Amino acid sequence: MTLVICIASVVLLLGALAYLRAPLWLSSSMILAGAAYGVLIQGASPIYLYVLVTLAIILNVKPLRQIILTGPLFGIFRKITPPMSQTEQEAIDAGTVWWDRELFSGKPNFAELHNYPEPKLNAEEEAFLNGPTETLCQMLNDWDITQNRKDLSPEVWDYIKQNGFLGMIIKKEYGGKQFSNYAHARVVTKIATRSGSAAVTVMVPNSLGPGELLQHYGTTEQKNYYLPRLAKGEEIPCFALTSPEAGSDAGGIPDYGVVTRGSYTDKRTGQRHENVLGIRLSWEKRYITLGPVATILGMAFKLYDPDHLIGTKDDVGITCALIPTDHDGVHIGRRHYPGTSTFQNGPNWGKDVFIPMDWVIGGQDYVGQGWKMLVECLSVGRCISLPAMSVASGKLASYTTGAYARIRSQFGLSIGRFEGVDEALGRIGGYTYQMDAAQRLALTALDMGEKPSVLSGILKYHNTERMRKTINDAMDVHAGKAVCIGPRNYLALGYQAIPVAITVEGANILTRSMIIFGQGAIRCHPFVLKELRAAMNKDLAAFDAAVIGHIGFAISNAVRALWLGLTGARLVSSPKDGPTAQNYRDIVRFSSAFAFLADLGMGTLGGSLKFKEKLSARLGDMLSNLYIATAALKKFHDDGEPKEDRPLVRWAVETALYDCQEAMNGFLANHPNRFIAWCARRIAFPCGMSMKAPADRVGTRIARTLMEPSVARDRLVKYMYRPNDEHDSVGVLEFALKAVIETEGLESKLRRAQREGQLKQLTACARLQEALALGLINDDEFAAVTRARRLKREVIMVDDFDANLANPDPDAIRRSIV
Structure with missing residues (x-):
């Protein structure tokens, strides 16, 4: 019995030390002290002490540890680690990690989350949103744009150019607005609630494209010439990346240029230049937004230098250049027709087109750095453009569907009182809260100077997927009202345009199955990138430090996941009292379980996890839903924790955590090693899958919120365009809603x-x-x-x-x- 007590005591002590993440030397010392007590005082066999002393020496004496333990592991790790392509390496190195790193830690620091600044508009941004943006929305008729003109009206185009909508991100020194990312997103959101085509037209020049690239990488001459012209709308930019044979695999683009000498005429000045150093380009691009009307073409291509005119490498790498669209050999102007989204989009091509070297963005110094430039800027644009349009769809669906469900009646009862409609309304409001919260937190990161590449992938996938679900529910509630398109139908055109958001800026399938966890595991994990770099650099000392830290981290998360699962995380401290306290505790629990399962996946599957896309996707879903849950709590905190919003934040957090649990269940149910999966399930879910989806009454309270004018509804749909016109198909809703309620x-x-x-x-x-x-x-x-x-x-x-x-x-x- 004494021996059993001693062993149990050591196990409990080890568990406590692992839970608290005690350093290796302290854990070793405490365990040895416990073993010595068992041998010297309780009469246990000294063999246990000898074994533990030997292990402690091996683990704590670095030279010995490297010979016996980490050295052999280092050799194995270098053999099994798959080689990393240059584009993969640049994608991993691009951008920054932020709150996502905390979620990967298994022990997120909520004080840090709450200390992030609340995103706000300054006076100039507020005035622009309430002035020119409001006026632009009043000018927009989406039926006329999509069905009649297949383009914005000339008056709208002029207004957009003259009022600086195309220069929101350009610095004031070049004549731009220099708005915050938050303001940029809110402008796009408001326009998108009126017209998707107009929103795309405004957002693209302010997202990934010549303006963004020039500000970060352009030469002084390029900035001084192009940025003022872009800000004033004198130049319309587009950026050509996608090729028929290379979509999401941008690193495989077939478009190429060869360094050579040649001659060209500069159409801007009429001057002829002879025998200058430049590039002879051949390309075929498609899906290029604003391409048919662009005056300046940003181009990504592979550059080769077989004659070594600029260096010693034959394959220089992906390069970006700016080409005036009236340049000889450029074919541009034809259009694609992406459904009802009649924004300007089309192909362009050219063969053996000569451009001078100083048309490369950044000049000759930046040849071969195009992919790095693109992925760094993409991490910013993907947090803004499509997520903002998704938020707009949620706000429009919440506002219109809630009002319609109260106004429309059947059997003498508002249809929103029927539980089936009530359920759909709950989802619409809850998903809108999630989308808005998720983007708000990412915009905070951008305005703090971060470039969160992992979070941008989360937003791209999850906001657009929630947009799809939200609009589907809105269509179901409106029924025939939404099916029959016409000038009065405010949902159908957006519904038909959903595939555009799902496929552009990286197809959603690929984003979920490869990018989110693929980047997250390497960038956000505290040790994986260190291990990879140590292996690439053949640095055993660095690998030794990283792998020992990694082992301790994995053990700690396993212990934490088990203990928090056994206790339901009820003993964990929460930064908040009241209705959200348990939400914070549950996030700590699932963060530990996620970190444990992520290490389990990487440890048992190794490099093959890269090709187990279904498992990788579920790991990405875990990380994504933890982010969404914490973003919802952050939004609730920033808004002052209003009592009226409690159903919304509860639905948002509980749904995200339930979805996180389902992803964990799917991961364990499909892990190829069934014994390991069985053991891991007992650690992650020792008491079973206890997280429940939100109760029906929570969705009902959200539905009631959407079905009547209230501060909670107004806060949810803030920054959408709400026309004050009884004869407008959206504007009439508020008048009718109030009149119906009164009568x-x-x-x-x-x-x-x-x-x-x-x-x-x-x-x-x-x-x-x-x-x-x-x-x-x-x-x-x-x-x-x-x-x-x-x-x-x-x-x-x-x-x-x-x-x-x-x-x-x-x-x-x-x-x-x-």
Whole structure:
């Protein structure tokens, strides 16, 4: 019994030290002290002490440890580690890690999260959002843009150029707005709630493209010439990366240039240049947004120097250049037709086109650095553009669907009162809260000077997927109102454009299955990148330090996951009291379990995990949902923890953690080593899968929030364009909603009078007149009900056309028979 007690004591002590992440020397000392006590005082066999002393010496004496333990591991690690391509290396090195590193730690520091500044607009940005952006939205007619013009109107194009919408990211010294990333995103969000085509037109020049690249890498001459022209809209930029044979595999682009000497005419000055150092380019690009109307073409291509005119390498690498679109040999102007999203998009190509070397972005010094330049800028743009459009879709869906569900009635009851619709409304509001929170936190990182490459992948995938779910639910609630497209349909065009957001800036399938965890595991893990670099540099000492730290980290997370699973994380301290306290504790638990499973996956599958895309995707889902949960808590914290928002934050966090748990379950259910998976499940889920999806009543409270004017609803849809016009298909909703709410009691009274036989007329209109004549309602009530019914009809009616599906009937709203 004494021996059992001693062993149990040592095990408990070891567990406590691992949980607290005690350093190796302290853990060794404590365990040896416990073993000595067992031998000297309790009479245990000294063999245990000898074994532990030997292990302690091996682990703590570095030269000995390197000979016996880490040296052999180093040799194995170097053999099994797959080689890393240059593009992979540059992608990993690009950008920065931020809050995502804390989530990978298994022990996130919430004080750090709460100390991040709350994103805010300054006075100039607020004025731009409420002034020119509001005016632009008033000018936009998405039906006219997508169905008639297939482009923005000339007036809209001029307004965008003249008011600096294309220069929001350009510094003021060059004539730009120099807005924060947060302001940039909010402008895009507001425009996108009115017109997706207009939003894309504005966001692309402010995202990955010539403006961004020039500011970071351009020569002084390039900046001074192009940036003022871009800011004023005198130049329309596009950036050509995607080729028919290379989409997501940008490193495999076939477009190429050869360093040579040649002659060209500069169309800007009319000057002819003879026998200058330059590049002869051949390319074919597609899916290039703004390409058909661009005046300046950013180009990514592989550069070769077979005659060694600029260096010693034949293959110089991916290079980026700026080419005026009127340059000889450039073919541009034709258009793709990406569904109902009729923003300008098209192919361009050229063969043996000579450009001078000083058209390379950054000049000759930056040849071969194009991929690094692109991935660094992409980590910024992917946090802004498509996530902002996703947020816009969520806000529009929340606002319109909540109002429509209250206005539209069946069986004498608002359809939002039916539990099936109630469930959809809960998801719409909850996903919108998640999307907005996730982007807000990433924008905070950008405005702090970070370039969060992993978070940009999370936002790209998860915001656009939540956009898809949100709009699908909104379409279901609106039913035929959303199916029949026309000038009054505010959902269908966005629904039909969903595939654009899913596929551009990296296909979602690839982003989820390869990029999020592939980058996250290397960049965010505290030891993996150190191990890889040590192996590449043949540095045993660095590898030794990293691998010992990694082993301790993995053991600690296993112990923490087990203990937090056994206790339900109820003993963990929380930075908050009240309704969100347990949410913080659960995040700590799942962070530890995620870190443990990530190490398990990398340790048992090694380099093959790179090709186990389904497992890698689930590990990425774990990290992503932990990020979304913490972002929702951060948003709630920044907003002052309003009581009205509690259902939204609860739904957002509990859904994210439930999805995280499901990803863990899927990972363990499909791990190829079933014994290891069985053991890991007992550590991650010792009491079973205890995390539940949000209760139905939480979704119902969200639905009720969306179905009436409230501070919580207004906060959720803040920064969407809300037209104040009864004749606008979106603007009429607020008028109708308030009118319907004000007359619900009267309508109930009229139905009761009909059931009791007091009202005998056949039509609703006639019965209303009858009620007035009988004195059941007064003149003011008659007028209120009449107005509410008129507005309600304006909301629920859909467009009809002539036999050729042209010329919608403007009088359909007033054509009332019954």
